[in-house]
Amino acid sequence: MEALLEPIASLFGAAWPAVWTLAKIVAIIAPLMIAVAYLTYFERKIIGYMQVRIGPNRVGPLGLLQPIADGVKLLLKEVLVPSATSKGLFILGPILAIAPSLAAWAVVPFWDGGVLADVDAGLLFILAITSLEVYGVIIAGWASNSKYPFLGTMRAAAQMVSYELAMGFALICVLMISASLNLSEIVRVQGQGQFADMGLGFLSWNWLPLFPMFVVYLISGIAETNRAPFDVVEGESEIVAGHMVEYSGMTFALFFLAEYANMWLVSILTSILFLGGWLSPVGFLPDGFHWLAIKTSMVVLMFLWARATFPRFRYDHIMRLGWKVFLPVTLFWVLVVAVWIMSPLSIWN
Amino acid sequence: MEFKTFVFYLLATVMVFAALRVVTVRNPVHAALFLVLTFFNAAGIWLLLQAEFLAIVLVMVYVGAVMVLFLFVVMMLDINIDRLREGFWSYLPVGAVVGVIMLAEMVLVLSGPYFGLDAMPEPPAAQAGYSNTRELGRVLYTEYVYPFELASLVLLVAMVAAVALTLRKRTGSRHLDPAQQIAVKRADRIALVSMPAEKE
Numbered sequence: 001m002e003a004l005l006e007p008i009a010s011l012f013g014a015a016w017p018a019v020w021t022l023a024k025i026v027a028i029i030a031p032l033m034i035a036v037a038y039l040t041y042f043e044r045k046i047i048g049y050m051q052v053r054i055g056p057n058r059v060g061p062l063g064l065l066q067p068i069a070d071g072v073k074l075l076l077k078e079v080l081v082p083s084a085t086s087k088g089l090f091i092l093g094p095i096l097a098i099a100p101s102l103a104a105w106a107v108v109p110f111w112d113g114g115v116l117a118d119v120d121a122g123l124l125f126i127l128a129i130t131s132l133e134v135y136g137v138i139i140a141g142w143a144s145n146s147k148y149p150f151l152g153t154m155r156a157a158a159q160m161v162s163y164e165l166a167m168g169f170a171l172i173c174v175l176m177i178s179a180s181l182n183l184s185e186i187v188r189v190q191g192q193g194q195f196a197d198m199g200l201g202f203l204s205w206n207w208l209p210l211f212p213m214f215v216v217y218l219i220s221g222i223a224e225t226n227r228a229p230f231d232v233v234e235g236e237s238e239i240v241a242g243h244m245v246e247y248s249g250m251t252f253a254l255f256f257l258a259e260y261a262n263m264w265l266v267s268i269l270t271s272i273l274f275l276g277g278w279l280s281p282v283g284f285l286p287d288g289f290h291w292l293a294i295k296t297s298m299v300v301l302m303f304l305w306a307r308a309t310f311p312r313f314r315y316d317h318i319m320r321l322g323w324k325v326f327l328p329v330t331l332f333w334v335l336v337v338a339v340w341i342m343s344p345l346s347i348w349n
Numbered sequence: 350m351e352f353k354t355f356v357f358y359l360l361a362t363v364m365v366f367a368a369l370r371v372v373t374v375r376n377p378v379h380a381a382l383f384l385v386l387t388f389f390n391a392a393g394i395w396l397l398l399q400a401e402f403l404a405i406v407l408v409m410v411y412v413g414a415v416m417v418l419f420l421f422v423v424m425m426l427d428i429n430i431d432r433l434r435e436g437f438w439s440y441l442p443v444g445a446v447v448g449v450i451m452l453a454e455m456v457l458v459l460s461g462p463y464f465g466l467d468a469m470p471e472p473p474a475a476q477a478g479y480s481n482t483r484e485l486g487r488v489l490y491t492e493y494v495y496p497f498e499l500a501s502l503v504l505l506v507a508m509v510a511a512v513a514l515t516l517r518k519r520t521g522s523r524h525l526d527p528a529q530q531i532a533v534k535r536a537d538r539i540a541l542v543s544m545p546a547e548k549e
Binding site for chain 2: 129153
């Protein structure tokens with residue numbers, strides 16, 4: 001690989017590191033965008049089957065070109081900027097919605113060593129970047145200068161701050177047993193242990209000893225991405241589309257892309273933190289990116305499944321679940337794990 | 350010019366500009382957003398100083414949580430700029446005193462060489478495998494554990510006080526306990542009555 005790149009590297013000279021990093025970014029973002037586009041197709045098909053419908057089947061064979069058609073339609077539509085809006089912020093909103101959901105991918109390890117930026121504080125970086133996602137919604141809702149977007153904004157701000165806490169505590173448990181904030185290291189630690197030595201790797205992943213945290217993280221992830229049954233931010237039966245009411249064309253599409261990119265992000269993080277990342281579930285099969293892809297797709301399927309299954313939560317129930325159920329449970333579990341690690345029964349030495 | 354220097358000046362320029370806008374811009378929401386930009390650039394400068402933990406926590410706590418709630422409040426306020434400007438002259442002496450104190454402190458920090466502060470030894474260079482987060486955690490929970498716990502206690506007291514100050518029992522609230530709702534059995538709601546058919 002190094003020898004192969006040598007002639008290209010000499011072509012660019014001193015600018016090579018920047019060019020090479022840019023190439024890597026494109027290599028992550030381009031497949032991600034395709035995955036996002038086809039997640040919409042996947043979602044409509046899956047929910048269709050769950051509700052005994054067929055789903056999209058008109059554009060292309062099996063409806064496979066539907067996401068492309070949707071994308072082209074949104075690109076060609078006019079971007080309307082209502083006259084009573086705060087212009088600059090109105091445009092900034094969608095940009096701030098999509099930017100963090102792409103930036104977070106910088107520290108995601110796809111296979112052993114396959115990561116754009118192998119930073120020590122990767123998990124903290126993810127927490128910080130994902131906490132910025134709410135700004136897109138807040139700015140969009142305020143700049144729209146309209147009632148429904150503003151209501152959506154208020155809901156989003158409260159909801160995302162509430163569930164971030166539970167998510168943070170769940171992650172604290174993970175980093176306590178991994179003794180590292182580096183995502184690659186967290187995966188490597190999951191490959192060690194009694195069960196991994198017996199060839200049953202999937203039992204040594206974090207989901208088993210941290211099962212309550214796994215569940216809390218998954219549910220909080222759905223709430224953080226504002227997906228059903230936590231989608232009161234959009235709540236089409238109450239406030240039309242929340243913060244997206246005044247947006248059209250590509251500005252609307254950016255919110256849409258951000259939401260689906262976030263779904264992939266939360267899913268891949270769940271796979272990395274709790275389901276062993278690129279590790280193979282059994283000893284006799286080789287590790288690799290395909291395992292991460294399979295696990296991530298399974299978690300995404302859970303998202304769609306939840307959407308097809310559960311009715312929307314009432315707003316006060318969302319707040320109650322976040323503050324009165326998840327927060328005490330996670331706080332208690334942090335204590336349990338801390339005691340567990342220091343006790344002779346610890347399995348992480 | 351070294352690339353690092355360039356990044357520093359870029360971050361510093363944007364930060365000073367944003368900080369200036371925080372106090373000069375008329376719309377409070379814009380001011381809050383400029384404050385977010387200021388925090389962000391400050392985090393960038395801390396990253397340049399290899400204080401990665403502090404930088405990321407600044408973004409996470411201040412930008413990700415504090416400013417969100419701040420915006421939440423500011424957006425809902427119906428602020429009249431003219432009314433706000435009324436008290437300007439009466440507040441000026443207080444503001445001036447605070448400003449002078451801050452200026453004096455900054456002069457003390459920036460004129461370190463004059464006061465002989467440059468005689469302090471340089472911090473040792475980071476070794477391989479050095480983790481800023483780990484070191485900070487170690488120092489906080491060993492050497493400074495009592496001040497640290499004390500600080501957390503102060504925060505807890507503030508939190509409890511804030512809740513206690515705003516807590517009020519609302520009358521006429523139709524709040525239902527979800528646990529009670531879920532626990533409802535069929536027998537609580539429906540009574541099947543067996544009665545003979547009536548003839549006309």
